[in-house]
Amino acid sequence: MSRNGPLALIFHTLFVVFMVAPIVVVCWVAFTPDGFLSIPLTNFSLRWFRALANYPEFVHAFGVSLWLGALSSCIALLFAVPAALAISRYRFRGRDALSALFLSPLMIPHVVLGIAFLRFFTSVGIGGTFVALVIAHVVVVFPFALRLTLASATGMDRSVEMAAISLGADGWTMFRRVTLPAILPGIVSGWMLAFIQSFDDLTMTVFLATPGTETLPVRMFLYIQDNIDPLVTSVSASVIAITMTVLILLDRIYGLDRVLTAKGGDAGR
């Protein structure tokens, strides 16, 4: 195998610096001891992390985001697992149209989805509620849950299921004892990816959230609109830390490139 030359490595270094620079800067500024935006060089302080406790709206928004992410990912999987099994193993008329429909939230701009949800939920009378947020997030994270479940259901050796049936297992037992364990890595990764997507979504949620149901990204966005101070960098740094943890878990469980390739491939279709 040929190796990269020095020019390539210089390019690579600059590229990586470009990619991590904004993330590093946010985390760095979060540790400033000053009362204003600055890059601490000698003194590092946790005062802005401690200050978070005095801003209940951030803490509350964080709680909303956690609940919303966990709940909508679980519900999305309840719909996605049967749908993935249907698409991966049964052939029926309209199957391709069905999977196109299920993956469509990836193609429709989130701003359009946000508007459509706002219009819809307002006219059915649940505008601004937490329930409306959950329903909207279920739809938006559904493609991610479906993709990874579908990938593992398609990759599964079906003769194992046939073996279980030949040994006397009924349909439910087969699903619980054979199918489910086989597609579990896909389901778990699908849940995590769905959670991250829900936890990070701003564009769609910003249309639906009201003061009681603001998620963390929405709260951060509205805060930044007014002014940028060290407080919002410490919030961001915390969010980055949480996402990185999930990211590393995801990489260990399933392989980040596999998770994201499935995603990139759909958005292009």
Add this chain to the structure above:
Amino acid sequence: MSAVISADPPSAGEARAGLTLALPALMLFTGVVVIPLAMTVMLSFHDWGQYKGIEPVFILKNWREIVEDPYYAEMFWRTFRVAALATLITAVFGVPEAYILNRMQGPWKGLFLLVIIGPLLISVVARTLGWALLFGGNNGLANKLLMTSGLIDSPVKFMFTETGMVVALAHAMMPFMVLAVWTALQRLDPQIENAALSLGAGSLTVMRRIVLPQIMPGVLSGAIIVFSLSASAFATPAIIGGRRLKVAATLAYDEFLNTLNWPLGAAVAVLLLIALILIVVGSNTLIERRYQEMFR
């Protein structure tokens, strides 16, 4: 997928079982995606007044306003110009980076893949905040670095400019491009480069004549993803572009949540959706036709 069952036409039982399993999701999507989208299209034809609110009639007022008022033409032109420039930047830098990444050895490859595509999953608000901090005014860190390195003489204005928007968008979208190209590179037979070398080609020739033509479909599909996501991006234009430099997504947001002229906002959103669908479907068809000989 299974050779056993794909030989004969689908049986009625198979179709019933498949539809039953997919039914809950189908109902969810019909109720919460198809109907709301249809309602939004309808909304764009409704009337609106400062004091009367939304009036459910069928008129072309909003559409006529978008077509006739040059403000909207300029705004859409800016939206697509910024998206196209961001796409160009991701391609120019993302393609070589994916190539370099693919040639790395063992653990380095995995580590840098994580570093480069990981930001995709990090909150877009946090990432954009990072750019806002870097850009911040004339003595922001970005300008200091560029001036120290001698690339520029006087500070570039990044905040509240299209330049800043393009840079931050290119950063946000870069992982999609690297991923798309990287996936295409993985499908290459590693011996092909050796074959070209053995026939006397230099490494630049190998890149230009052998590698690039083969990964071109990957580059183009990456470009389509980046373009459509950039054109509909919200957080970056809202934070970096500020209140005056509007793009389609931020304008629709304003109409909905500040002006409260929902029908006009819906018309902007629907137009964005239609334009993107036409562009994506059109370029996909072109790409497929262009490369069908190669990838039958």
Add this chain to the structure above:
Amino acid sequence: MSLLELDRVGKSFGPNIAVEEFSLAVTKGEFISFLGPSGCGKTTTLQMIAGFLDPSHGAIRLEGRDLVAVPPAKRGLGIVFQSYALFPHMTAAENVAFGLEMRKVSRSEREERVRAALALVGLAGYEGRHPRRMSGGQQQRVALARALVIRPSVLLLDEPLSNLDARLREDMQIELRQIQRNLGTTTILVTHDQIEAMSLSDRIVVMSKGRIEQIGTPQQVYEQPASAFVAQFLGKTNEFAAAVDRTVAPAKLVAGGWSAPAPAGVTGAVTVSVRPERISFGDAGLAARITSRIFQGNHWLFQCDTECGPAIVIRQNDGQGQPEHGAAVHLAWRAADMSLRSAGGAA
């Protein structure tokens, strides 16, 4: 002077030694095979000649010039890869023309040579086809034409036939040999198939675990294997423990009921190695019982239990009667048909 010379070439990857002490001199026009199981270092050696890997030790010389310092693009070797490595976005003719373009050959000459090269491999009329629309055999021919059209000083073939089915492989072997004879191109073939190596090569380099076991003509390596590995890797063989009996004069080499005059210089315990087709059933010799008898068309395959362990015997189906299952027989062979090794190692 030899055309290509490898002088004590070695390659290690970290602590793993892939090839060591590889020395070989190839003369012009020769067809050489590197033969061995996977992981024996044959492909690594080929890649060092091609320039895709740098040797850790030793020197490689082409026409007396050091080759290691020359980048692969400047070596002027033709290579056919196992996967063929055709450029999928180019037609057959464009693939073949690529090397000529890199050499800045004029358009008219290029077209002429591409047409001739494709005709040589039997693909006249396929110029405009893309590789994906060709069969495996046709792709293989394009790869061969692409390597030959640049008139390489040495042609390197890396398991080129392993992706073809058995029938096609035999046809391609014959054709490959004919083309190589006609052009006189010095050729090195990497293969794990001993039949392929024997039917194509002037000389075979048998390799195992990174080392050369034996270099010789196909007959030499088959009939006088230098080691147990060579004997077993090139076709089936029988091995019997034997000893030299010095109590009689002249001294005799004895294995069970079989004996022959002991060759000069052989003492103590030895291993006798005899190919199954060289053993005949006789009235005297190694006592054995037939445990199975399998009809294989042009020959019979017998498995026997002898006083010196199990053995296999192959007899031509020449219409003569053959012993039945369970029959007691004696196995005999001529002294010239066996090779001897001292029981500890090489002879």
